[in-house]
Amino acid sequence: MTTPSRRKKQPEKVRSKLIECAARIAAEQGPGGLTIQAVADAAGVTKGGLFHHFSDKRQLIESVFKDFLTKLDEEIDQALEQDPVAYGRFTRAYIMVALQNIAPQREADVWKAFSLCALTEPQFRVLWNEWIHGRLASHQETDQDPALHIARYAFDGVWSANLMGAISSEDYFALLDRLVEMTKP
Secondary structure, eight states: OOOOOOOOOOHHHHHHHHHHHHHHHHHHHOGGGOOHHHHHHHHTOOHHHHHHHOSSHHHHHHHHHHHHHHHHHHHHHHHHHHOOOOTTHHHHHHHHHHHHHTOTTOOSOHHHHHHHHHHHOHHHHHHHHHHHHHHHHTTHHHHOSHHHHHHHHHHHHHHHHHHTTOSOHHHHHHHHHHHHHHTOO
């Protein structure tokens, strides 16, 4: 009698794959198009396998949003390391990283999908607010000038305008340049 071959379980890989597939589906179809079955199929697991990692759709989406914030942190940290000017360093990194990732020519992407979630879903607003306030708190010495607050709020307006398709690529990049200039001493 032969023993069936056993595949080595790799729960972290499976979990990462589920998050990646959920993010891609949300980016392509919007958060409303994200179904448990679609994510399970895309990741090559059963629905039961998905539920082993996430108790429900809300927990899956929250994990995708947290993953989004982790990646945002990584990109901002890279930009911070490359910026020799202390004044406004976080604000510059925040604007440059986010604006590059939500550029108008980019079609379906997780930034847009989860930006909309942050606007409409209370739990994502809480996560976003915790993230931004935590990051700002760690950069108080360099980014507390009111002019930098204005630049960040202006950026948030540009971000919203982009989500709504209310800004041309030309205006978008001109605003990017102007906002970055506002963060310099």
